[in-house]
Amino acid sequence: MKVGIDMGTTSEGTSASLDIEELLATRLLVQGNSGSGKSHLLRRLLEQSAPWVQQCIIDPEGDFVTLADKFGHVVIEGERTDAELIGIATRIRQHRVSCVLSLEGLDVEQQMRSAGVFLNAMFDADREYWYPVLVVVDEAQMFAPSVGGDVSEEIRKVSLGAMTNLMCRGRKRGLAGVIATQRLAKLAKNVAAEASNFLMGRTFLDIDMLRAADLLGMDRRTAEMFRDLKRGSFVALGPALSRRPLRVTIGSVETSARSMSPKLMPLPEAPQDVADLIFTPDPEEFTRPVVRRTAPQPRPASDILAELSRPRPEPAAPVEAKPAQPEISAEEREALIGSLFAEIVANPEAAFRPDAELYQDFLVRCRIRRVPGTALSLSAFRRKMAVARSG
Ligand SMILES: Nc1ncnc2c1ncn2[C@@H]1O[C@H](COP(=O)(O)OP(=O)(O)OP(=O)(O)O)[C@@H](O)[C@H]1O
Ligand SMILES: [Mg+2]
Incomplete structure (x- = not known):
């Protein structure tokens, strides 16, 4: 047809x-x-x-x-x-x-x-x-x-x-x-x-x-x-x-776009107390969280080179042979992981960093806090991160 x-x-x-x-x-x-x-x-x-x-x-x-x-x-x-x-x-x-x-x-x-x-x-x-x-x-x-x-x-x-x-x-x-x-x-x-x-x-x-x-x-x-x-x-x-x-x-269209091209508009009459208008805060402002959209700082090349030249860590010995990490219960482990997520989310920059980067950060924190057991996979991390973000 x-x-x-x-x-x-x-x-x-x-x-x-x-x-x-x-x-x-x-x-x-x-x-x-x-x-x-x-x-x-x-x-x-x-x-x-x-x-x-x-x-x-x-x-x-x-x-x-x-x-x-x-x-x-x-x-x-x-x-x-x-x-x-x-x-x-x-x-x-x-x-x-x-x-x-x-x-x-x-x-x-x-x-x-x-x-x-x-x-x-x-x-x-x-x-x-x-x-x-x-x-x-x-x-x-x-x-x-x-x-x-x-x-x-x-x-x-x-x-x-x-x-x-x-x-x-x-x-x-x-x-x-x-x-x-x-x-x-x-x-x-x-x-x-x-x-x-x-x-x-x-x-x-x-x-x-x-x-x-x-x-x-x-x-x-x-x-x-x-x-x-x-x-x-x-x-x-x-x-x-x-x-x-x-x-x-x-030709013309029947429905309208939600965003329009900017059009010049006359500025409003300037009121007498313009400084007052700008510098007097609205009481609600203090209750709103301050979110600053700053781009994460690029890592210096020397940092990356140092990391690359460091020898690879020896694979960890099996847990039964030599218990390197303290024994903790499953609930304690969950709570520990939960607190790591809370730390990550508390950082205002976290909202602008890709999940893969946050995941690396999370793994490092796990190592520092000696969280026992197998590490979370990236997909499991994403799920938990979504829950943590939504509070
Ligand atoms: N053929 C047309 N007739 C009338 N108005 C038009 C026509 N083409 C575009 N416009 C108007 O011009 C403006 C810009 O058009 P549009 O949003 O389609 O641009 P764009 O190429 O998609 O830009 P961007 O890449 O920034 O999204 C809109 O307000 C649109 O309504
Ligand atoms: Mg467009």
Whole structure:
């Protein structure tokens, strides 16, 4: 069945049609600098195609939850356990319900983990549920970064693996990736390369422009035109869009984004007692905990080198042969571990450090306090940490 949805108007004054069935087979990459209109474009695509195809949106900012009211998308909050996410993703495929995975308010690592687990579960659905789904990922460079960043290697692998599955192997399983990115140079090459359709918006940086020119098979001088595009204008190319580069102005949308572009507003009249207003504290302020978001200090290289050059400790002798640690009861051991968690959580920086780092910290504390028995695994640590955090 051929269904062409209307994305807006072309520079030739005709309607810009996007062939949904072709899109399912050939995927789409949208790129443009911040404010160029990518999220607006995705919203137009989602609204127009909602009656025709199941949709799943990976939404880092919680912007697309407004689709729920008009089009019945189920909103899934991303702050869940892996098992919950897998169960929900599996049922989303079984029942063919459109959904928005809202990752608003989570830290980057949690966003990557939730998106990775959810997408992998959609990918792993039983063969009988391989119905077509448009999987839209906004800010895709976050989930498929071209280089490792501050996040742990384990999380990066999960998220990048899921995005690679989506774009490289998803088609046979009914998954059609539509990904949008601000910075093409920051998006993993193998993920970008699998899209055959492109909508290129305003792009300033040379490095992004060169990547765009390479992907589109354009010479670099022609790609200069991406610099002059206005907000909401994109160059379309690909089997589902146009056989040759075509300028498209994206049409209007029915639902609204939750975040808007900043608008200039007149400042309020300055009251006489402005200093009073600012320096008189609100009594409630004293009851609120003070949370300072400071980045953890990088470890000096000399520290790391010293650690690497230290000889590896001898493996611990078996407990029966030589009891190195004092015997304590199971309850005492639990209480001791509980107090270690409380110490970790009490440190305000703990909220901003990845679990893997906190786990190392925990193991060191266990050694210092001579906690007997086998150490907790990372997953058991995470569970207990979640309990400790929630008090
Ligand atoms: N075609 C359009 N018609 C009307 N308004 C538009 C159009 N495209 C974008 N806008 C408006 O421009 C603003 C920025 O657009 P949008 O949020 O889509 O940018 P973006 O590329 O997703 O930016 P970011 O990368 O920072 O998320 C929004 O307020 C949006 O409503
Ligand atoms: Mg956006």
